[in-house]
Amino acid sequence: MKSDIDQEEIAKRRGIYFPAFSIYGGSSGLFDYGPYGSIIKENVQNIWKEMMFAEGPVTLLDSPALTLQAVLKASGHYDRFFDYSVQCKACKTKFRADDIVESLGLKVVLDQDYLNKVIKENNIKCPKCGGDFDDVKIHKLMFQVDQGENVDPLFLRPETAQGIFVNFKEFYRFFREKLPFAVIQLGRGYRNEISPRRGLYRLREFNMMECEVFLDPLDEKWVNEPYNDFKIHYVTNTDEELFITPKEAYEKGIIKSQPLAYFTGFAFKFYKRIGLDENKIRFRQHKKEDLSHYSSDTWDAEALTDLGWIEITGIAHRGTYDVGRHIEYSGKDLYAQRIVEPHKEKRIEIEPNFKEIKKDFGDKAGEVIKAINNGSKSVFIDNAEISLEKYIIKRDVEVTVDRESFVPIVVEPSFGLDRIVYALLDHNFSKREENGYIYLKIPPEVAPFVAGIYPLFPKEDLERVANDVYHRLLKDGLRVIYDDSGSIGKRYARYDEVGVPFGITIDYDTLKDNTVTIRFRDTTEQIRVSIDELSSKLRELVWTGRKS
């Protein structure tokens, strides 16, 4: 599995990506994308965005990375704010302190002192070797940003999704109150990983492309049918391996949710288009015990790389969890509505009996009315509990109902951009059989430059024409790069290595007949075209070089 091509060595040497702040020693889990890498990454992002918009009812959000504490309390992240670990002194095995306490049927409170006390008092031993435990240690999983003494801190978001959920009503209106629709967000997330490692695989600050699909639970269907024109490698939670189309996966009940099935296909198409090796992609269903607290079903897309199978995308069924929690915690109406057959419904209307309340409570009437409006059964006035029963007027009414509220469910395809870039490089660095030179065979539309412009050798007349060609292509909106240093073979090799798919060479024939050669990265073959048709030829080559 381990290839003899060292991705990190090339990435560092050629400025694709490299450790950030390295002149000061760096900091683990932080990387810079250099000149080539940031363009490749941006191209991948743009293709994803373009494909998402092509779905139809999809819009974009850009929300802050700094997130209010209240939002993360509602989302449940705040409770997982700390990781409590405890280590066996003897065998050095580490456990989650809350798991240890829970496994013995003891009450779990997520508090360092509490867990420490429980483990010490109950004399809990290491389940592996029976040794004594060291003290409980905590690890913060979210980065906290203090605002000042009397204000709750902010947190760097651990995922971009919450920004979308809290704005559900905004989008619901934008889509004129019709489901389904989806909102995408591209941005950075932050997690204080205990040990960030393996280059781009586990970062403290990472790029995500997230999509939240909002659906009516009674009509859980995305606007497009699951694909039926290609087969995907699925691994179920019972380790069954299947090669079937997304449509089959849905119809056979392998994937119960239509949008979940659909987006496995979407992800697969996207991977193929940006140039991942389709034979090194699989979709693996989370085991029941590995599912997150909110999800009933999750499928991870995994790519086979030097690091083994790595997770590059998670497609999760989040149910009504997210919007439901924000309704609960914010007290705001984040419901969607569906049209139903108009029908009469009996209801009981409640109204405070203002006269009686004023009579009995005088200037405390306000408190009582407030309590009634909050739905309380009783209220404390001057330390006495008073039943509100007799101050409420109840009326039986009949209303016509033609719509009902519900909490939308969410399906979330969430793409880890850095890992996708990692896999993309891993799948595309190739070695030429004849000479062992490395080239990066990524699709033209992902490549950092469409073409390199090279005078055959450094003579003033050739350089002048090459420069004209270069500026002409730039004006035509093509991303090209000019290079006249070293031999022509060296220049070809230099840009092969970073994936530039075409080389335009200006030679002595160019001076005679205004033609240049286009040399192909993957085959090293050349064709001759006139300078006038160069732009349109390159565009055509980029287009036909598209995968899927």
Add this chain to the structure above:
RNA sequence: GCGAGUGUAGUGUAGCGGUAGCACAGAAGCUUCCCAAGCUUCUAACCCGGGUUCGAAUCCCGGCACUCGCACCA
């Protein structure tokens, strides 16, 4: 975060108490030269901070980073 190992030009490495060499890459030039050719010249490094020593890249301590295991991984 724990344990083990490793940090020398952009990259890969040599040197292991007397202040750095090689290869490739890079720059300038020569070469009528289409696949990293050759020649000349040049640029460029001891992870950071302390200590020991007359003298430290080399020995010791601390930090940082990387690799591998353990643990963690919404």
